[in-house]
Amino acid sequence: MTQHIKLFTPGPGDVDDDVIASLAQPIIRHYGPQWMEIYTELQTLLKYVFQTQNDIFPVPGPASATMDMAIGSLLANGQKIIVGNNGFFSQRLEDISHAYGLDVVSFPAEAGAPLDPDGLRRLLRQHPDAQAVALVHHETSTTVMNPLQAIAEAAHEAGKLVVVDAVSSLAGVELPVDAWGIDLCVTATNKCLEALPGLGFVSVSPQAWELMDRQPAAGHGWYLNLRTWRRYAGEWSAWHPTPVTMPVHLVLAVLTSLRKIHQVGLEAHIAKYAAAGRAARLGLRSLGFEMFVADEYASPIVTGVKAQAQYDVAHMTRWLLEERRIAIGGGLGSLAGKIFRVGHLGKEASREYLLDFLFAMEEYLRSQGVLVSPGAALVGL
Numbered sequence: 001m002t003q004h005i006k007l008f009t010p011g012p013g014d015v016d017d018d019v020i021a022s023l024a025q026p027i028i029r030h031y032g033p034q035w036m037e038i039y040t041e042l043q044t045l046l047k048y049v050f051q052t053q054n055d056i057f058p059v060p061g062p063a064s065a066t067m068d069m070a071i072g073s074l075l076a077n078g079q080k081i082i083v084g085n086n087g088f089f090s091q092r093l094e095d096i097s098h099a100y101g102l103d104v105v106s107f108p109a110e111a112g113a114p115l116d117p118d119g120l121r122r123l124l125r126q127h128p129d130a131q132a133v134a135l136v137h138h139e140t141s142t143t144v145m146n147p148l149q150a151i152a153e154a155a156h157e158a159g160k161l162v163v164v165d166a167v168s169s170l171a172g173v174e175l176p177v178d179a180w181g182i183d184l185c186v187t188a189t190n191k192c193l194e195a196l197p198g199l200g201f202v203s204v205s206p207q208a209w210e211l212m213d214r215q216p217a218a219g220h221g222w223y224l225n226l227r228t229w230r231r232y233a234g235e236w237s238a239w240h241p242t243p244v245t246m247p248v249h250l251v252l253a254v255l256t257s258l259r260k261i262h263q264v265g266l267e268a269h270i271a272k273y274a275a276a277g278r279a280a281r282l283g284l285r286s287l288g289f290e291m292f293v294a295d296e297y298a299s300p301i302v303t304g305v306k307a308q309a310q311y312d313v314a315h316m317t318r319w320l321l322e323e324r325r326i327a328i329g330g331g332l333g334s335l336a337g338k339i340f341r342v343g344h345l346g347k348e349a350s351r352e353y354l355l356d357f358l359f360a361m362e363e364y365l366r367s368q369g370v371l372v373s374p375g376a377a378l379v380g381l
């Protein structure tokens with residue numbers, strides 16, 4: 001095996017050894033009594049982390065496939081959707097909506113700033129025919145937390161459904177799907193659920209089903225169509241609850257991780273992220289770095305840091321990788337070269353990883369002739 005590079009990237013994240021060990025077992029069938037026991041436990045634990053009683057479907061593929069499924073299942077060509085846009089992954093929601101021939105109304109905020117609920121209220125008055133509002137909860141590209149609860153409230157006041165990309169936020173910050181009335185909520189295995197990539201999850205509210213039932217001809221495709229998944233979950237519920245062969249090992253891996261989250265408790269799991277985000281911000285600030293996002297809407301899941309004239313981000317990133325085998329993330333799209341991003345997903349939130357990262361940052365600055373007293377970045381640990 002090649003020497004491991006420690007991941008501090010905003011995705012993928014390093015995961016625990018017992019999660020990886022879940023893969024080393026023979027194939028089991030994705031149907032029958034043995035599978036139903038596993039599938040039932042998966043459902044119970046997913047409902048726990050989603051904080052919902054809604055239906056949840058595990059969908060093989062990248063997170064974007066499940067996001068594609070959520071939008072494509074809900075609306076028909078020509079129907080109107082309002083899409084919050086303040087970064088790379090929000091733009092993807094617009095792209096998906098356009099790809100399905102929807103009438104897309106963009107609801108923008110500046111990169112680095114959150115969406116404004118009152119702005120949405122004004123937009124909803126201008127577009128009473130919109131069916132749904134879609135947004136990213138944690139815009140991983142800018143490290144901004146959008147005020148999801150307030151946005152959902154504004155959408156509900158106007159009687160609209162709420163579709164959320166919670167890929168990098170669910171289980172990393174508070175997101176009670178039922179209490180906030182999130183109609184379609186999408187997440188995936190390799191962010192704050194701390195398992196292996198390759199599986200997405202989507203929860204579907206009764207209101208979302210109602211809209212889909214009112215227009216059965218709407219919705220696109222077969223595989224990425226929620227109607228298909230509901231049919232199998234219903235008709236074949238006792239022995240084969242999904243329409244396709246499941247990557248059973250990925251399910252076993254996420255089950256291992258979900259059990260651990262359940263054991264420590266969702267609240268403690270979320271608190272781990274809060275502490276990691278705080279330690280990273282304190283430490284980096286003590287080294288003279290400026291944060292990209294104001295504290296009040298900064299993400300505890302990924303820390304975004306402004307590039308500074310005296311440190312070239314590309315040079316720093318390469319030094320960390322080559323000298324310390326530490327990988328961090330850069331800026332996406334228009335933010336390339338302007339920020340760097342440090343993820344706290346999974347192991348990256350541990351004291352051991354944070355010590356390594358922050359100490360390596362001190363060493364980098366020293367290598368560049370900056371006077372830093374040893375341990376200066378560890379103030380938050």
Ligand SMILES: *Cc1c(COP(=O)(O)O)cnc(C)c1O
Binds near residue numbers: 065
């Ligand atoms: C990581 C991420 C995705 C993309 O996931 P894929 O598995 O690459 O499709 C989508 N949205 C957000 C907010 C993310 O952080």
